[in-house]
Amino acid sequence: MSRVTIYRILVIAAAIGILELLCLIGTIDRITMQAPHLIARDLAAILVAGKLNGAIAKTLTNASVAFVLALTVGIATAVAIHGYRALRETLDPLFATYYAIPVFGFYPLLIILLGLGDAPQIMIAFMLGVVAVIVNTLNGLDRVPNVLKKTARIHGMGRLDLAFTVTLPYAAPHVLTGVKLAVAYSLIGIVGAEFIMSRGGMGYEISFAFTNFDNATMYPLIVLILLVSITANTLLSLWEKMLLTRRGYS
Amino acid sequence: MPDVHVSMRGIEKTFPASGGGREVHALGPIDLELHRGEFFAIVGPSGCGKSTLLELIAGLAEASAGVVQFEGREIRGEIADRVGVVFQEDACFPWLSVAENVAFGLRKANLPAADKARRVDEALGIMGLQDFARHYPAQLSGGMRQRVCIARTLITEPRLILLDEPFGALDQQTRLLMGEEVLRLWRQTKATVFLITHALDEAAMLADRIAVMSARPGRLIDIVETGWPADRDSRIIERVEFGTITSRLWRSLRAESLKAGGRPADRA
Numbered sequence: 001m002s003r004v005t006i007y008r009i010l011v012i013a014a015a016i017g018i019l020e021l022l023c024l025i026g027t028i029d030r031i032t033m034q035a036p037h038l039i040a041r042d043l044a045a046i047l048v049a050g051k052l053n054g055a056i057a058k059t060l061t062n063a064s065v066a067f068v069l070a071l072t073v074g075i076a077t078a079v080a081i082h083g084y085r086a087l088r089e090t091l092d093p094l095f096a097t098y099y100a101i102p103v104f105g106f107y108p109l110l111i112i113l114l115g116l117g118d119a120p121q122i123m124i125a126f127m128l129g130v131v132a133v134i135v136n137t138l139n140g141l142d143r144v145p146n147v148l149k150k151t152a153r154i155h156g157m158g159r160l161d162l163a164f165t166v167t168l169p170y171a172a173p174h175v176l177t178g179v180k181l182a183v184a185y186s187l188i189g190i191v192g193a194e195f196i197m198s199r200g201g202m203g204y205e206i207s208f209a210f211t212n213f214d215n216a217t218m219y220p221l222i223v224l225i226l227l228v229s230i231t232a233n234t235l236l237s238l239w240e241k242m243l244l245t246r247r248g249y250s
Numbered sequence: 251m252p253d254v255h256v257s258m259r260g261i262e263k264t265f266p267a268s269g270g271g272r273e274v275h276a277l278g279p280i281d282l283e284l285h286r287g288e289f290f291a292i293v294g295p296s297g298c299g300k301s302t303l304l305e306l307i308a309g310l311a312e313a314s315a316g317v318v319q320f321e322g323r324e325i326r327g328e329i330a331d332r333v334g335v336v337f338q339e340d341a342c343f344p345w346l347s348v349a350e351n352v353a354f355g356l357r358k359a360n361l362p363a364a365d366k367a368r369r370v371d372e373a374l375g376i377m378g379l380q381d382f383a384r385h386y387p388a389q390l391s392g393g394m395r396q397r398v399c400i401a402r403t404l405i406t407e408p409r410l411i412l413l414d415e416p417f418g419a420l421d422q423q424t425r426l427l428m429g430e431e432v433l434r435l436w437r438q439t440k441a442t443v444f445l446i447t448h449a450l451d452e453a454a455m456l457a458d459r460i461a462v463m464s465a466r467p468g469r470l471i472d473i474v475e476t477g478w479p480a481d482r483d484s485r486i487i488e489r490v491e492f493g494t495i496t497s498r499l500w501r502s503l504r505a506e507s508l509k510a511g512g513r514p515a516d517r518a
Contacts, residue, residue, distance in 0.1 A: 147339040150310055151399075154335045155406075156358045165357070169345050247344040248388025
């Protein structure tokens with residue numbers, strides 16, 4: 001285990017320890033927040049009882065759909081527009097300011113367009129994630145050395161072959177940065193949309209528990225979302241590290 | 251009469267104006283014939299269009315005027331079959347192992363997997379890379395990475411090998427040894443080799459004929475026949491004729507290099 005990993009674990013353990021202490025001595029009262037050990041106990045109880053399995057499955061499924069859509073559309077869009085300088089220059093200001101747009105503000109419009117089902121929530125999460133994938137993929141594609149493209153051409157590769165065999169693999173570490181952001185944005189998008197207006201999902205359950213002072217449900221679900229996000233991010237970071245190590249950047 | 255392998259007639263290359271400036275006349279007109287199986291080198295000052303000329307032969311770029319032919323067929327911006335190129339820059343794919351990099355040359359070849367594996371092993375063996383097959387390029391020295399690129403070119407069994415300053419990033423000793431390896435491969439493959447270099451000694455050691463290019467727009471101002479035997483190696487630099495050849499090359503090149511650097515010849 002690396003020294004940095006040990007420091008990370010120590011920081012998290014210290015934060016949980018301080019929180020535990022503040023809860024136990026009453027600085028943070030029980031109505032505001034439960035002690036971390038109680039949150040862990042309640043999370044285990046929720047998972048064992050399975051009463052929120054439907055909500056958890058709904059959120060994770062929709063987040064996965066939004067993530068896959070953001071990834072596919074994001075990478076395809078980046079590859080398609082990469083070679084067109086005028087188009088890039090036209091779209092760059094939009095990409096640069098995109099995250100200043102309150103995407104959740106489009107939720108009512110999306111409900112009108114896509115109905116009351118899961119589609120508007122998936123669209124919100126997709127809209128949050130897709131530009132991060134596009135921007136980071138473009139960033140990676142910009143860095144592909146010309147000599148690799150020439151080598152691919154010498155070996156008879158067409159545009160599509162070049163993208164899948166040379167430029168995207170070269171850009172993979174940058175694409176992965178976008179992928180990591182897309183994971184987080186997909187989850188935020190779905191949970192946020194469920195929180196605002198939905199009749200199911202983890203966001204809805206958190207919102208319902210929040211309005212009913214049900215800390216035994218609200219905090220464990222928040223922790224579960226955190227755990228899912230951290231797990232996905234850690235796996236992707238390990239993959240990224242492997243790619244960078246092969247390239248001599250370890 | 252030597253068998254003409256590559257012919258260039260009236261080749262010119264101009265690049266369009268950028269930012270309202272005048273278009274750049276980079277190259278030509280050039281008339282040149284490469285004989286089948288010869289080792290031909292081009293030397294010239296920086297920016298004279300040497301690499302542009304190589305790209306026109308490779309089919310990576312299209313001439314603004316004139317005709318390039320390889321084995322009697324016109325090349326006009328498309329890659330001809332059985333032409334291999336080794337560039338100066340590191341062209342190894344960093345995410346692929348050495349063996350995978352070499353096998354890349356056979357991606358389009360319609361061969362059974364066993365045949366491909368055998369040919370990869372052969373190419374690795376020829377370039378002395380068999381112990382590094384599973385290594386990644388980042389684990390190799392610059393010279394070894396260049397060997398990987400040469401192996402990837404060789405595996406396609408090219409009849410024309412274009413070398414664009416392939417040893418430019420290497421130290422002098424490695425360059426001499428790599429030069430010996432290229433000579434050995436040239437004899438083995440019987441391919442025509444076209445070498446671009448800025449190093450006069452490298453050109454004098456490796457080539458049967460050496461063309462000197464002028465400052466931009468690059469034209470051929472001299473062609474020197476070295477008269478070396480085919481079984482030469484780096485020890486040829488000890489010969490008196492080697493000095494004579496490099497002196498002649500420098501005489502032709504000096505004024506052009508000064509011109510390329512923005513200095514008049516009589517001030518030097």
